[in-house]
Amino acid sequence: MSEREPSAGSARLPRMIAVSSGKGGVGKSTVTVNLAVALARTGQRIGIVDADIYGPSVPGMLGIAADTPPAMSPDRKVIPSEAFDVKVISMAMLSDDDAPAILRGPMVTKYLQMFVRQVDWGELDLLLLDLPPGTGDIQLTLAQAFPLAGAVVVTTPQDVSLKIARRGVRMMEQVNVPILGVVENMSGFTCPSCGTVTNIFHQGGGEAAAEQLDVDFLGRVPLDPAIVDAGDDGRPLVVSQPESPAASAYRSIADALGAAPSLEGGIVTPFAWTLSDGSGKPAPATPISGGAPDRLVRLDHDQAGLILHWADGQEQRFVPRDLRIACQCAKCRDEITGNRVLAPDSVSRGIAITRIWSVGNYALGMAFSDGHDTGIYTFEQLRGLRGATLEDV
Numbered sequence: 001m002s003e004r005e006p007s008a009g010s011a012r013l014p015r016m017i018a019v020s021s022g023k024g025g026v027g028k029s030t031v032t033v034n035l036a037v038a039l040a041r042t043g044q045r046i047g048i049v050d051a052d053i054y055g056p057s058v059p060g061m062l063g064i065a066a067d068t069p070p071a072m073s074p075d076r077k078v079i080p081s082e083a084f085d086v087k088v089i090s091m092a093m094l095s096d097d098d099a100p101a102i103l104r105g106p107m108v109t110k111y112l113q114m115f116v117r118q119v120d121w122g123e124l125d126l127l128l129l130d131l132p133p134g135t136g137d138i139q140l141t142l143a144q145a146f147p148l149a150g151a152v153v154v155t156t157p158q159d160v161s162l163k164i165a166r167r168g169v170r171m172m173e174q175v176n177v178p179i180l181g182v183v184e185n186m187s188g189f190t191c192p193s194c195g196t197v198t199n200i201f202h203q204g205g206g207e208a209a210a211e212q213l214d215v216d217f218l219g220r221v222p223l224d225p226a227i228v229d230a231g232d233d234g235r236p237l238v239v240s241q242p243e244s245p246a247a248s249a250y251r252s253i254a255d256a257l258g259a260a261p262s263l264e265g266g267i268v269t270p271f272a273w274t275l276s277d278g279s280g281k282p283a284p285a286t287p288i289s290g291g292a293p294d295r296l297v298r299l300d301h302d303q304a305g306l307i308l309h310w311a312d313g314q315e316q317r318f319v320p321r322d323l324r325i326a327c328q329c330a331k332c333r334d335e336i337t338g339n340r341v342l343a344p345d346s347v348s349r350g351i352a353i354t355r356i357w358s359v360g361n362y363a364l365g366m367a368f369s370d371g372h373d374t375g376i377y378t379f380e381q382l383r384g385l386r387g388a389t390l391e392d393v
């Protein structure tokens, strides 16, 4: 089985939303925690995976001591900590030293896979992933590793932060993660005595950036010294000062998130389908009107090959050999020139697909009867493949 392949029969994952930021210190974790508690207060069952390896701060902001290793359930699952009706698992609980900070991308993904899949979350309505800041490999790998329903990008109003936030939005788009919107944090100053919000820095950059990028603007949270105290005391602002302008900003962003569309309309991921015995075959989905056209709604396989049904009604049929030859992996294509290394003549006419699995929201992995299983076929590539591969065989 390929390392990226989800185990067959893996439990259905909750709806997952990543909270990201182009750079550190913009208040991403504070936003995550306050949104989680605000959502939990509306009766939703919420979990947070604190994936911020460089500064795992979520437990502290919720008053959870992170220095004791989490307990295990009888079926060997990690029991998450809980505060303010929010379940939490954190990199901080992994180790009592700084070791997680030097984990490399693949290791981080491995730990996070464990956090998501081997934690006794119970039934959740939403799992928030507090991503490490930045738009590098680690963030990209994480965005690819899970079928995220969407991502929220947190930024401060300064130009430099906005520029990096734009990069973050583009990164998510590359892997087909819908951007649910931009949050502008520390956007004006709340006077501690009268509660009036004054715009001491320029304001509105987050909204303008969202407009330019054609994504929603979810709201702005004012700069408020009470937020720092709330974080330090382990009592989020939506609990300690629910009447403050910042707390009401968090609540309205939480409402917008709660109402954001999920991946409905596409087949449920992750899945891992073994074609020989039919196990793990994803059930067909009912497309929703106005949904993304490149959402895969049904997969079938018959004697002629693979049939893909897309949300816009397009149907594609692929002969397994064409897909094998179209493989873009490093073994089959020259990484620098992009030219095909695999000789089509070397691929048997009778080659078959043996397994198909989901890769994030944006691609399928496939294994063939010649043992090849490193190819990833993005939806974009598949939709562009129609008939093209036959010509050059």
Ligand SMILES: Nc1ncnc2c1ncn2[C@@H]1O[C@H](COP(=O)(O)OP(=O)(O)OP(=O)(O)O)[C@@H](O)[C@H]1O
Pocket (backbone or CB within 6 Å): 021, 023, 024, 025, 026, 027, 028, 029, 030, 031, 052, 054, 055, 056, 057, 132, 133, 185, 186, 187, 221, 222, 223, 224, 225, 227, 228, 229, 231, 232, 246
């Ligand atoms: N709106 C705000 N007003 C005042 N202080 C804030 C606000 N939002 C966050 N802060 C404070 O800014 C600091 C950084 O916040 P936080 O740890 O949430 O940022 P972050 O983006 O998650 O950082 P990193 O990813 O580097 O860990 C904290 O001390 C927090 O209390």
